[in-house]
Amino acid sequence: MKKVLSVENLQKSFKNTKVLKNISFDVHQGEIMAILGPNGAGKSTTIRNIMGIMYPDEGSVTFHNHEGKEIPRHKIGYLPEERGLYKNVKVMDVLLYFASLKEYPKEKAKQRALVFLEKLGLKGKEYASVEELSKGMGQKVQFIGSIIHEPELLILDEPFSGLDPVSQEIFRDEIKELAKNGTAILLSSHQMNLVESMCDRLFMINRGEKVIYGSMDDVKTEYANFKCTIRGKNETAALERIPEVTRVDQSDDISILYLTQDVEVTSWLKQLPNDIDVQELSVDRVSLHEIFVDIATDRNLAEEVGEAHA
Missing domain, CATH: 3.40.50.300 (P-loop containing nucleotide triphosphate hydrolases)
Structure with missing residues (x-):
C-alpha cells in the first residue's frame, strides 16, 4: 500500500x-x-x-x-x-x-x-x-x-x-x-x-x-480481551478470587469481570463457582471505547496486555 x-x-x-x-x-x-x-x-x-x-x-x-x-x-x-x-x-x-x-x-x-x-x-x-x-x-x-x-x-x-x-x-x-x-x-x-x-x-x-x-x-487481538457481564447479587471479593479475572467493576447488581488475554472462554465458564448468583450472563470482547477509557483514566490496560505494532 x-x-x-x-x-x-x-x-x-x-x-x-x-x-x-x-x-x-x-x-x-x-x-x-x-x-x-x-x-x-x-x-x-x-x-x-x-x-x-x-x-x-x-x-x-x-x-x-x-x-x-x-x-x-x-x-x-x-x-x-x-x-x-x-x-x-x-x-x-x-x-x-x-x-x-x-x-x-x-x-x-x-x-x-x-x-x-x-x-x-x-x-x-x-x-x-x-x-x-x-x-x-x-x-x-x-x-x-x-x-x-x-x-x-x-x-x-x-x-x-x-x-x-x-x-x-x-x-x-x-x-x-x-x-x-x-x-x-x-x-x-x-x-x-x-x-x-x-x-x-x-x-x-x-x-x-x-x-x-x-x-x-x-x-x-492485543487489547480487546474478553469480559464477562453477570447480573446478580455478588460480592466483589468473591468474583475477584475467580481464576483468570484481572479486574471487577460493579454497579448495583451488574458485575463486569475482565479476563486475562489467554483465557479459554468455554473452559473458564465451566469453572465458575456454584454459589455465584447468575440471573443473566454474557461474554464479549472489550470495546474500543473501553480501551480508550482505560488509557484516559490511567488504568494502564495497554501496559497489562502489551503493544500492537503496525
Missing part, C-alpha cells in the same frame, strides 16, 4: 511543557487511520504540525516526497475541529471559494458541490446563506468544502460533531467511500463506535506519547 503521509519523531514544546514526544506514524493510500486520545493528549497539535499551521521543534512531516514547508497543501483536505463559515455568504459561493483556495477548476467544483449537496441531504440549499442553516447542515457544508478539490490526503478533526445519528451514518459511509476510491484519511474523533466500525488502523496518544499503534485487527 502506497505511503502518502509519514510523521517521524515529532516533538513540540510550548514554553517548558513538551506536548509531543517522538510521535511517529504513517497514513497510506485508501486507508482510514484514526488518531485518538483524551482531551489535551496532543492530537490537535499533531494535526496542526501536519497542516503547517505550526512546525515541530524536532522531527519531520513528509507528504509523498515533500517535507515541511514544501508540502503542496492544495492536495490536502482539512476539516478543523473549530468550525468557521462566513454566515452571510451563500453555500455555493463558500464552496467555490474553498475550491479556489486549492487551485481547483471552478466549473468542476460546482458540479462536485451539487453532487455532494444532494448526497448529504442539502439539495436546494446551494443558494441559501450559511446563517440560514442548522448546525448540522453547516457541518455538512464544511465537510464538502474539505473534499471539494479531490484531495489525496483528507484530515478530519471531530467530523461527527453536531450531527444527529442519521447524519453520522451518512458521514461514515461517505468517508468510507472516499477511502475506497483512494483517498488517504486521517481521522480524529471521540465517537469510538464509529471509529471502530470504519477505521483500518489507529494511533492512540496520551500525554503527548504513543500508547497504541496498529491495525484495528491487531489492536483487537
Whole structure:
C-alpha cells in the first residue's frame, strides 16, 4: 500500500511543557487511520504540525516526497475541529471559494458541490446563506468544502460533531467511500463506535506519547480481551478470587469481570463457582471505547496486555 503521509519523531514544546514526544506514524493510500486520545493528549497539535499551521521543534512531516514547508497543501483536505463559515455568504459561493483556495477548476467544483449537496441531504440549499442553516447542515457544508478539490490526503478533526445519528451514518459511509476510491484519511474523533466500525488502523496518544499503534485487527487481538457481564447479587471479593479475572467493576447488581488475554472462554465458564448468583450472563470482547477509557483514566490496560505494532 502506497505511503502518502509519514510523521517521524515529532516533538513540540510550548514554553517548558513538551506536548509531543517522538510521535511517529504513517497514513497510506485508501486507508482510514484514526488518531485518538483524551482531551489535551496532543492530537490537535499533531494535526496542526501536519497542516503547517505550526512546525515541530524536532522531527519531520513528509507528504509523498515533500517535507515541511514544501508540502503542496492544495492536495490536502482539512476539516478543523473549530468550525468557521462566513454566515452571510451563500453555500455555493463558500464552496467555490474553498475550491479556489486549492487551485481547483471552478466549473468542476460546482458540479462536485451539487453532487455532494444532494448526497448529504442539502439539495436546494446551494443558494441559501450559511446563517440560514442548522448546525448540522453547516457541518455538512464544511465537510464538502474539505473534499471539494479531490484531495489525496483528507484530515478530519471531530467530523461527527453536531450531527444527529442519521447524519453520522451518512458521514461514515461517505468517508468510507472516499477511502475506497483512494483517498488517504486521517481521522480524529471521540465517537469510538464509529471509529471502530470504519477505521483500518489507529494511533492512540496520551500525554503527548504513543500508547497504541496498529491495525484495528491487531489492536483487537492485543487489547480487546474478553469480559464477562453477570447480573446478580455478588460480592466483589468473591468474583475477584475467580481464576483468570484481572479486574471487577460493579454497579448495583451488574458485575463486569475482565479476563486475562489467554483465557479459554468455554473452559473458564465451566469453572465458575456454584454459589455465584447468575440471573443473566454474557461474554464479549472489550470495546474500543473501553480501551480508550482505560488509557484516559490511567488504568494502564495497554501496559497489562502489551503493544500492537503496525
